Amino acid sequence: MTDREELHLLSGAYALDALEGDEKARFEAYLLTSEETRAEVASLSDTVVLIGLSTAPVAPPADLKARLMAQIAVTPQRAPLPTARPTLSAVPAVTTPQQISPQQDSSAGAVSAASLGTTSRAAKKAAARWYSRPASILVAAAAAVALFVGGNILGLSAGNQSQQQAAAISAIVSASDYQQAKADVTGGGTATFVWSVGLKQSAVVIDKLPKLADGKTYQLWYIDKSSNATPAGIFNAASSGTTVSVLSGAMAAGDTLGITVEPSGGSKAPTTAPIVAVQSA
Amino acid sequence: MLRLVPRETDRRQDYQSTDKLATKETLLAQIAGGDQAAFGALYDEISPRVFGLIRRLLVDHAQSEEVTQEVFLEIWQNASRYEPSKGGASTWILTMAHRRAIDRIRSSQSGRDRDVKIGIRDYVSDYDNVADTVETTIEHERVKEAMSQLTELQRQAVTLAYYGGFSHSEVAAMLSVPIGTVKTRLRDGMIRLRDELGVAS
Numbered sequence: 001m002t003d004r005e006e007l008h009l010l011s012g013a014y015a016l017d018a019l020e021g022d023e024k025a026r027f028e029a030y031l032l033t034s035e036e037t038r039a040e041v042a043s044l045s046d047t048v049v050l051i052g053l054s055t056a057p058v059a060p061p062a063d064l065k066a067r068l069m070a071q072i073a074v075t076p077q078r079a080p081l082p083t084a085r086p087t088l089s090a091v092p093a094v095t096t097p098q099q100i101s102p103q104q105d106s107s108a109g110a111v112s113a114a115s116l117g118t119t120s121r122a123a124k125k126a127a128a129r130w131y132s133r134p135a136s137i138l139v140a141a142a143a144a145v146a147l148f149v150g151g152n153i154l155g156l157s158a159g160n161q162s163q164q165q166a167a168a169i170s171a172i173v174s175a176s177d178y179q180q181a182k183a184d185v186t187g188g189g190t191a192t193f194v195w196s197v198g199l200k201q202s203a204v205v206i207d208k209l210p211k212l213a214d215g216k217t218y219q220l221w222y223i224d225k226s227s228n229a230t231p232a233g234i235f236n237a238a239s240s241g242t243t244v245s246v247l248s249g250a251m252a253a254g255d256t257l258g259i260t261v262e263p264s265g266g267s268k269a270p271t272t273a274p275i276v277a278v279q280s281a
Numbered sequence: 282m283l284r285l286v287p288r289e290t291d292r293r294q295d296y297q298s299t300d301k302l303a304t305k306e307t308l309l310a311q312i313a314g315g316d317q318a319a320f321g322a323l324y325d326e327i328s329p330r331v332f333g334l335i336r337r338l339l340v341d342h343a344q345s346e347e348v349t350q351e352v353f354l355e356i357w358q359n360a361s362r363y364e365p366s367k368g369g370a371s372t373w374i375l376t377m378a379h380r381r382a383i384d385r386i387r388s389s390q391s392g393r394d395r396d397v398k399i400g401i402r403d404y405v406s407d408y409d410n411v412a413d414t415v416e417t418t419i420e421h422e423r424v425k426e427a428m429s430q431l432t433e434l435q436r437q438a439v440t441l442a443y444y445g446g447f448s449h450s451e452v453a454a455m456l457s458v459p460i461g462t463v464k465t466r467l468r469d470g471m472i473r474l475r476d477e478l479g480v481a482s
């Protein structure tokens with residue numbers, strides 16, 4: 001396959017905003033040179049919009065309009081593009097502080113300050129719970145957990161496991177109560193936890209997770225509201241790129257989802273501080 | 282409350298060819314000329330769509346509100362750059378809304394503060410807007426029906442990308458398939474949806 005043919009195949013991913021970085025840039029450059037691909041992307045983008053229109057409309061808070069009306073009154077507008085470029089990038093580039101008015105600039109500052117205030121709320125709550133759990137409860141949890149060790153999914157063959165994993169993750173993300181939270185992993189990588197309380201299932205997707213030394217493994221945990229830790233499977237870092245693991249066992253609303261580094265084979269209760277944890281509510 | 286509200290008038294209307302949307306395009310032209318009242322009218326018309334979509338992706342109410350605000354400011358600032366020849370106003374605006382929500386998901390800082398609430402996405406008994414009624418519409422039924430025509434892998438890939446905001450390499454890892462397969466499934470899945478939904482190609 002030529003490069004151009006290969007790029008053409010990215011039309012669907014591009015329309016869904018699923019391309020990132022260099023690949024997106026390469027595709028956009030290619031778009032300038034291919035009328036056929038532009039037409040395809042246009043029709044697929046229209047289709048994506050229909051998916052958007054199928055989402056239930058929700059009235060925004062009443063005061064948002066008033067704030068926007070006040071904001072636009074003092075926000076300058078951009079001039080039209082000098083020439084109509086043959087691209088589909090009808091959506092303008094991300095607004096940078098340099099490009100916007102002082103009024104907007106200050107509001108953008110306020111927005112990011114507000115965001116900072118809530119940064120990693122889930123992770124902080126999780127940390128508080130993790131570190132406050134009493135040792136006595138841990139022992140009880142370990143005893144309770146021992147009963148369930150036979151029920152985990154570690155014995156499945158690789159092929160089976162991949163299919164089950166794909167089906168489980170897809171079910172989670174398609175659930176009407178699907179949620180996700182992202183957090184940095186101590187030691188490297190970014191973890192995205194996805195879950196559905198209705199399905200009692202969760203999974204984690206980690207970019208750039210480092211490989212562990214021999215004799216160590218990553219282990220997943222559910223920690224409930226009473227700080228009982230339940231093992232939810234062990235896994236190793238993928239040889240390249242993205243590591244994915246579905247947590248075994250049943251998740252409950254409000255559980256904290258976490259990962260520790262444990263001796264090979266896993267532990268009955270966490271023996272180290274979590275490298276990442278988020279609270280699901 | 283979830284309530285099915287069929288709007289028969291929508292059934293025969295392609296979203297890109299309705300009077301209503303011609304109005305949105307006209308409004309955008311007026312906004313490009315600095316018309317603040319036109320901006321207010323456009324906001325009234327489409328903000329529930331924009332906010333509903335962004336909240337479906339981000340879940341968190343406060344963040345969804347922030348991103349909605351950013352999107353409408355962009356509409357104000359860039360209205361002059363909207364080109365009707367390249368698509369309807371709804372396409373322009375909802376594409377922007379989806380992209381901004383995804384930007385928010387992917388930025389590592391805000392990814393972490395993507396809040397976790399017990400938010401029932403589609404069945405919001407709306408605690409913030411008591412008077413607000415969440416409707417499922419004809420579009421919802423049509424898209425659901427079209428989605429059911431996809432293969433399982435196509436549907437999974439499209440869902441993870443669109444609603445989860447995952448990149449195609451993340452989708453590949455999540456579905457345990459090669460990245461090349463995800464590329465083609467996203468493409469042939471979207472082509473199938475396009476054809477099922479009768480979007481002009």
